Amino acid sequence: MxxxxxxxxxxxxxxxxxxxxTSDRKSAASPRRRPTIxxxxxxAGVGRGTVSRVINGGRNVRPAVREAVNEAIDTLGxxxxxxxxxxxxxxxxxxxxxISEREERLFEDPNFGLFARTFSRELRRSGRxxxxxxxxxxxxxxxxxxxxxxxxxxxxxxxxxxxxEPLLQRLQTSRxxxxxxxxxxxxxxxxxxxxxxxEKAAFTVVSYLAGKVDGAIGTVxxxxxxxSGLERLEGCRRALGDRFRPDLVETGDWSLRSGRHxxxxxxxxxxxxxxxxxxxxxxxxxxxxxxxxxxxRVPEDVAVVGFDDSAAATMVEPAxxxxxNPIEQSALEGLRILDDQIAGRVLPPVHLVLNSExxxxxxx
Amino acid sequence: MxxxxxxxxxxxxxxxxxxxxTSDRKSAASPRRRPTIxxxxxxAGVGRGTVSRVINGGRNVRPAVREAVNEAIDTLGxxxxxxxxxxxxxxxxxxxxxISEREERLFEDPNFGLFARTFSRELRRSGRxxxxxxxxxxxxxxxxxxxxxxxxxxxxxxxxxxxxEPLLQRLQTSRxxxxxxxxxxxxxxxxxxxxxxxEKAAFTVVSYLAGKVDGAIGTVxxxxxxxSGLERLEGCRRALGDRFRPDLVETGDWSLRSGRHxxxxxxxxxxxxxxxxxxxxxxxxxxxxxxxxxxxRVPEDVAVVGFDDSAAATMVEPAxxxxxNPIEQSALEGLRILDDQIAGRVLPPVHLVLNSExxxxxxx
DNA sequence: CTGAAAGCGCTAACAA
DNA sequence: TTGTTAGCGCTTTCAG
Numbered sequence: 220m221x222x223x224x225x226x227x228x229x230x231x232x233x234x235x236x237x238x239x240x241t242s243d244r245k246s247a248a249s250p251r252r253r254p255t256i257x258x259x260x261x262x263a264g265v266g267r268g269t270v271s272r273v274i275n276g277g278r279n280v281r282p283a284v285r286e287a288v289n290e291a292i293d294t295l296g297x298x299x300x301x302x303x304x305x306x307x308x309x310x311x312x313x314x315x316x317x318i319s320e321r322e323e324r325l326f327e328d329p330n331f332g333l334f335a336r337t338f339s340r341e342l343r344r345s346g347r348x349x350x351x352x353x354x355x356x357x358x359x360x361x362x363x364x365x366x367x368x369x370x371x372x373x374x375x376x377x378x379x380x381x382x383x384e385p386l387l388q389r390l391q392t393s394r395x396x397x398x399x400x401x402x403x404x405x406x407x408x409x410x411x412x413x414x415x416x417x418e419k420a421a422f423t424v425v426s427y428l429a430g431k432v433d434g435a436i437g438t439v440x441x442x443x444x445x446x447s448g449l450e451r452l453e454g455c456r457r458a459l460g461d462r463f464r465p466d467l468v469e470t471g472d473w474s475l476r477s478g479r480h481x482x483x484x485x486x487x488x489x490x491x492x493x494x495x496x497x498x499x500x501x502x503x504x505x506x507x508x509x510x511x512x513x514x515x516r517v518p519e520d521v522a523v524v525g526f527d528d529s530a531a532a533t534m535v536e537p538a539x540x541x542x543x544n545p546i547e548q549s550a551l552e553g554l555r556i557l558d559d560q561i562a563g564r565v566l567p568p569v570h571l572v573l574n575s576e577x578x579x580x581x582x583x
Numbered sequence: 584m585x586x587x588x589x590x591x592x593x594x595x596x597x598x599x600x601x602x603x604x605t606s607d608r609k610s611a612a613s614p615r616r617r618p619t620i621x622x623x624x625x626x627a628g629v630g631r632g633t634v635s636r637v638i639n640g641g642r643n644v645r646p647a648v649r650e651a652v653n654e655a656i657d658t659l660g661x662x663x664x665x666x667x668x669x670x671x672x673x674x675x676x677x678x679x680x681x682i683s684e685r686e687e688r689l690f691e692d693p694n695f696g697l698f699a700r701t702f703s704r705e706l707r708r709s710g711r712x713x714x715x716x717x718x719x720x721x722x723x724x725x726x727x728x729x730x731x732x733x734x735x736x737x738x739x740x741x742x743x744x745x746x747x748e749p750l751l752q753r754l755q756t757s758r759x760x761x762x763x764x765x766x767x768x769x770x771x772x773x774x775x776x777x778x779x780x781x782e783k784a785a786f787t788v789v790s791y792l793a794g795k796v797d798g799a800i801g802t803v804x805x806x807x808x809x810x811s812g813l814e815r816l817e818g819c820r821r822a823l824g825d826r827f828r829p830d831l832v833e834t835g836d837w838s839l840r841s842g843r844h845x846x847x848x849x850x851x852x853x854x855x856x857x858x859x860x861x862x863x864x865x866x867x868x869x870x871x872x873x874x875x876x877x878x879x880r881v882p883e884d885v886a887v888v889g890f891d892d893s894a895a896a897t898m899v900e901p902a903x904x905x906x907x908n909p910i911e912q913s914a915l916e917g918l919r920i921l922d923d924q925i926a927g928r929v930l931p932p933v934h935l936v937l938n939s940e941x942x943x944x945x946x947x
Numbered sequence: 948c949t950g951a952a953a954g955c956g957c958t959a960a961c962a963a
Numbered sequence: 964t965t966g967t968t969a970g971c972g973c974t975t976t977c978a979g
Contacts, residue, residue, distance in 0.1 A: 256958095265965080271957065306666040306956080306971045348716070353700075620972065624950095629949080629950080
């Protein structure tokens, strides 16, 4: 489809040149073996343990000695071998942020970005690292399960956007500390998790909508096998009370396209539609497009509210009234719970529910 | 700002209970020590080496014995200790996908998603794993440098979206194999990279625009310290030839907001504007919004083309004519080059330039 | 085909 | 404060 165009100073088709020995690693005259702690110790004229102390904070080492060691480290270009350290310590210093989602969508959801940033920042404070991994399909999930349970990381934070029973099942029987971001359907009591109160949030935004609009209100939901999809629908139902019309419910899958399609169906069934609760901003963007294509003005003819306060919310015309989720706080709490688990405290599963807040814009 | 709302079955504020011993790891009667390869060997009644062979493919092991070993593995719930394996093997089986970008933006760019997915898939084929890491600011970058050079990964793929000299500098002097995605300004000759031909792509799309539109054509560029920002402007200039108007150039930063702002400035200076090349779809989305706010119809009054074919391209009304980049192929090539480096082949830096293709939609 | 043994590079406990 | 010494759990020769 797309093809290699030009190549500067290279010969990509000829498997770029010059082998220089596949295994100079441990051959004879150490043609630049990576220096070890012993090399440093020897050069600095100290014991191995002393070097270890220095590279681990330098406590209990005479300043002069520390100085010498650091010098040796610099001249040798030494850096620790992480694998060796992990083995000796029994921990890795990294935790995984697992996103069980097709990468396409993953990178469209700003919530993930905020999660990632928050985790990353907090972990760095304690000298650890965040690894982000994804699992879009079952195969990836298996591979991921291997990865996680095999000791690559000290713990995991799981952002599940759909049912993930296989992975959860597997992790549950492993020794890996982990906490779920979002309510894990079917594992609510067994696992630790932190989630937003989808039901309440949906109730809030739909109540707002219902207060501004007379006439028929419909909804495009998320997937009904997910806890978020389900609860947002519940919240909508509760907010609407008698005005709730089961015939004005369309099920989406969080995608823009499904939002558009949902509204087309709704409009066909109920041309009198005046208000719309769409369970995600991305779907809402599709919904607005469909509305406009059908000649409806937003919000004059039909008012719409979204959910998530994602980038799509302000990308659309008019900008969406929506709910903003406490992502950062979720991240912090999740990490705290995880650290408790990592610290070896055996504790009952912890469940946290956080509130979202209404963001008023111009789509209502 | 947002607050803990409710808590089910948990006591988050009291640092959730019950310590059960911080160090039962190696204490006395192995209160469930993680089983090792020796445990398996003993149970299966074979030597340690045999178990190792089995868990590494089982070649050169009698089927019966293999059977026995696998059984022992199952009953013990054994899984390899990755750190030990890494140490023994001298490699980790994972490669990093480094994105030097604020996470906000990161997760808005679908290109990253496609990169990630492609890497992930390919690596899995060879039994390896992809780790995604980000570096938004200098501090993170340092931390990341530590991480990468310390032996956590076998190699790295770097998606740089702005000048990254410090990180590149540092990596360059390390022993870590890596290749850059996108042209690394200032390191063009020293490092291996694969990039799209921004100049040519911009030329293509702007030529298309110029062919459809009479009158003034302006542009909102990317950041001019990035190679993409620069080259897209170059391509635009070349395509426009005499029609290029230096006064109709606004510099953006890839963000939606900057696209909007750029167009506002342009419109103020040149109300006669008839065509617009915006160097990214996200900015183009902002541009379209600004245009509409100013009462201009797209494309009737002013035609606009974007770049990237990102999600924003179809989220906007009208859908954007834009350039689609050969992300997947870039990923594949990048990985291939990286693997050559990892394999220990010492080779001159490799540079690949790939072509983008025009996607016609309705914004022109 | 299989067992034994020698590391991989580092940490941490223990003496000194 | 320091050096020494056991491991950490696995892979990989090397005999057999």
